[in-house]
Amino acid sequence: MASHFDIDLLMPAPMMPFVMERLDQAFRVHKLWLAADGDALLAEVSSRIRAIAAGGGAAVTADLMRRLPRLECVAGFGVGYDSIDVQWAGAHGITVTNTPDVLTEEVADTALALTLMAVRRLPQAERYLRAGNWLERPFALTPTLRGRTAGILGLGRIGKAIARRLAACGVPVHYHGRHRQEDVDLPYHATPVDLARAVDVLVVVTPGGVETRGMVDAAVLKALGPNGVLINIARGTVVDEDALIAALRDGTILGAGLDVFAHEPQVPQALLDLDNAVLLPHVGSATTYTRQAMGQLVVDNLVAWAQGRPVLTPVPETPIKVA
Structure with missing residues (x-):
């Protein structure tokens, strides 16, 4: 399917099916967990990746972001974002978003x-x-x-x-x-x-x-x-x-x-x-209603960024603030 935006996006771990479907419609999505050789995939696409959709507890480390010279936005799934190195991202002009309020x-x-x-x-x-x-x-x-x-x-x-x-x-x-x-x-x-x-x-x-x-x-x-x-x-x-x-x-x-x-x-x-x-097995926000709202917010943040608009829910360490 042709991308709505001419943008390459990295997805390190699986996300909710409707999130993956909507991101596939909007971006060229590279699904790292499906690659037989993740390092080889990163080497092939690293120079083109401009955004990351981070779900499934995927770690977005400084080492990963350092390999992506054009990276501009990391959209996290969840109100917590300790799996994303936001300090490194913020220091390098990369916007990080999370999904507060809806959960x-x-x-x-x-x-x-x-x-x-x-x-x-x-x-x-x-x-x-x-x-x-x-x-x-x-x-x-x-x-x-x-x-x-x-x-x-x-x-x-x-x-x-x-x-x-x-x-x-x-x-x-x-x-x-x-x-x-x-x-x-x-x-x-x-x-x-x-x-x-x-x-x-x-x-x-x-x-x-x-x-x-x-x-x-x-x-x-x-x-x-x-x-x-x-x-x-x-x-x-x-x-x-x-x-x-x-x-x-x-x-x-x-x-x-x-x-x-x-x-x-x-x-x-x-x-x-x-x-x-x-x-309990980490079910705090685990209802269909709330997880769908969280997933939609991931999509909305990425679309806003791709359109050149302020992202909806930047984390405090992000270099870009809500307008």
């Missing part, structure tokens, strides 16, 4: 559900019923959301949407971020440890990457305390998994609800073996 409410819904599941032990109760144990005796009484205080670690779009949901449940909310937000009327804490000490539900919503790697460590978990519950719907790398496993085993904290892990899709057996951990 905010879906991920916030998941965070609230995961909080209820972890605090009320709802997955454990279902397993108890399915095993036939209810025929012998009722499921044990559980902790409650009543009387708790929640802390949001990373009060961005998603963090604020989670805070609204928790407030509707009657749960007071505190927060920590890189800076106090003057327009936010919630208690602020200067460090993650300070926040954890003040709450008993800690919801991790901060971006991934080098700056936040291992931010939730043994000291934070100790501050959260034996009645505390950790919820992570951000990136697995933000939490020290070894410290978390130890804290769950020895009662340093009460429980955890995790949608993300350090080495997805590999989940440590030690976590799988813990009954006080609720584990």
